[in-house]
Amino acid sequence: MKIAIFPPNSLILADLVERKGHEPLVLQSEIRKKVTSSEIDSPPLNITEEDPIKGLKYAAIEVPSGVRGRMSIFGPLIEEADAAMIMEDAPFGFGCIGCARTNELCMFNIRKRNIPVLELKYPTSKEETIEMVNKINEFLDSLEEKNG
Amino acid sequence: MVKIAQISCGTDYSGVQKEIERAAETFGAEIVIPEADLDYIDEAYGKFGFNAASSGIRLMIARAMSIVEGKADADAVFIATCFRCAEGALLRNELRRFIQQNTKLPVVTYSFTERTKADELFIRMEALSTIVARKSLLAREKQEGLTLGIDSGSTTTKVVLMEDNKIIGTGWLPTTDVIENAKVGTKDALEGTGYKQSDIEGIGVTGYGRLTIGKYLNADLVQEELSVNSKGAVYLADHQKGEATVLDIGGMDNKVITVNDGIPDNFTMGGICAGASGRFLEITSRRLGVDISELGPLALKGNHKNALLNSYCIVFGIQDLVTSLAAGGSKQDVASAACYSVAEQVYEQQLQEIDVREPLIQVGGTSLIEGLVDAVSKTLGNIEVIVPEYSQYIGAVGSALIVSGLSTK
Amino acid sequence: MLPPKNPEVTEKNPDDQITRMIILGPSANISQTELVRKLHMMELPLTIKSTCYGAVIGGDKDAVEKAVQDIRKVDEYNIFTKDRGFPPGDPRRCRAKRGGAREGFHQLEKEFELLDDVSKALKNPQKVKVKECKKISPDEFRKIAEECK
Secondary structure, three states: OEEEEEOOOOHHHHHHHHHOOOEEEOHHHHHHHHHOOOOOOOOOOOOOOHHHHHHHHOOOOOOOHHHHHHHHHHHHHHHHOOEEEEEEOOOOOOHHHOOHHHHHHHHHHHHOOOOOEEEEEOOOOHHHHHHHHHHHHHHHHHHHHHHO | OEEEEEEEOOOOOOOOHHHHHHHHHHOOEEEEOOOOOHHHHHHHHHHHOOOOOOHHHHHHHHHHHHHHOOOOOOOEEEEEEEOOOHHHHHHHHHHHHHHHHHOOOOEEEEEEOOOOOHHHHHHHHHHHHHHHHOHHHHOOOOOOOEEEEEEEOOOEEEEEEEEOOEEEEEEEEEOOOHHHHHHHHHHHHHOOOOOOHHHOOEEEEEOOOHHHHHHHHOOOEEOOHHHHHHHHHHHHOOOOOOEEEEEEEOOOOEEEEEEEOOEEEEEEEEOOOHHHOHHHHHHHHHHHOOOHHHHHHHHHHOOHHHOOOOOOOHHHHHHHHHHHHHOOOOHHHHHHHHHHHHHHHHHHHOHHHOOOOOOEEEEOHHHHOHHHHHHHHHHOOOOOEEOOOOHHHHHHHHHHHHHOOOOOO | OOOOOOOOOOOOOHHHEEEEEEEEOOOOOOOHHHHHHHHHHOOOOEEEEEEOOEEEEEEEHHHHHHHHHHHHHHOOOOEEEEEEOOOOOOHHHOHHHHOOOOHHHHHHHHHHOOHHHHHHHHHOOOOOOOOOOOOOOHHHHHHHHHHOO
């Protein structure tokens, strides 16, 4: 199954999803499509004026261009997902997830899609980390069962 | 090469990063990103004390701190965030202040949209790189010797002759032929002073026609309006230290520049609607049958609330004024309403994107219309507005002042 | 005239070129040098670069995925992997060229701190008790404040 993860560039979430044989829908693959395209040259990310305009699908024109530009990348990933994991309070997310408003909109869009969603908090201790890994594995196993 | 440190959030995702770098390169500068590792981000964020929800903004704080603490090597700083982001706007301004208070680096701020193109950034980058390259010139607070300043604007050409920190001659005429107007203006400025053109020790030019005139007159200084007008304004207003805002409601477009110790750090320029320009007031005075110089005193006697003005548009606005007059409204009230209309529109369309700092130094031809100055002050919540003597010659004075440090003749 | 296209040679689709980061957890059994050597020994058509957290590999999707699968087996619970948008050593995001770390780097740095515990949880799944923190009630707050007087 295709699993959307949030933060979409999280190492731990993506790695654990892959270990269970699912496909993590990660941001990097979207960025790769942009940066390896030979046609446009708008370094560093090859995001051009067109991308924030595409983002109008997710947020109105009154919303800052940076939010819309990010949504033009995250939005399609969320739409593609069969299930999702959200890790809130992740202390550091720069660049792609450096904007709090974009993050709020992403999490909301995931929740309103009516797909199985696992809600997590960024762990603060060893126990919480272990608990998080357990929850993720249980969630991923339950998806397999549902999927038959 | 001038190193411009970029402190920003959202430039990559708005597709404007390339434009920023292109603008910097055009003026012989390069963009560098100040280093900040994870521990340092935590430390800097805690020290600065602004709780930001976006980590991109926290990174901005750390990068600014690394400049202030001398961990990053930079000659100038460019701070930018997305237009309409409240958190970004707050931090853009606080970080600007923080860097200005703790370093001697010039700072320019900007809020961008996906439509921002390199040419909009040109004047900012040009200003940043000239501030770095000509630091000692811009630090000049007194004019020395005999120098000439020419401001070749889109509507009028202004010329000023200065000697030992005093304006001794002026020239002012509508711009029709850039070179011809500069010649006549210079002749007018020299008249009665006993000096000939060959006595002049340095010539500085600014404004739209600066390149043409600069070449023709072999000027010692050819400089964009941003730094020249800032310098001219704080010099004339005798406010060379600290913060200020320079407002120039022009014939065709308006400029708002924020300055710190006479060095510009942000500006906005607009020429979208003639209803927010001096042109609107010119047409109003014609309709009222008074000379433009009488409009100001007239407006001061009136009450803008008595004349109904439903539109900021130069066409419909004037129609409203005519209707008010026909309905028995007084000339004074109509004059006042016209001034408020311009002031409110400047406030709504331009001052919103800039942090207005007191005092506001109003310059340009329209600053001579007292009713407009009063309306600007009231519209901005009774802010202190200074209109210095010779305010209409701002660019010419700035040029004459700055060039006096350069003249070799 | 253009030479006829060789049907055997298919053009490379850039979408099939991927980059992966291989991250060694703090308790990994192998060193970074060993990791890179093992990757080289796979003899797959890959670009391999040693990095501060492990290695970054790039190449055809199939080759990269095969390498990821095989390298995980070397130390299953301590080797983690993550996709990367930029090709290895891309100057657009290179720290050496522009100064300032790539934005994603800080995220990685922070998550790295958790990897040891993640490894432990993966190796020995175990039930744990997590203490839940709740905000104290205003009444309790008042009581404590009075006691502190």
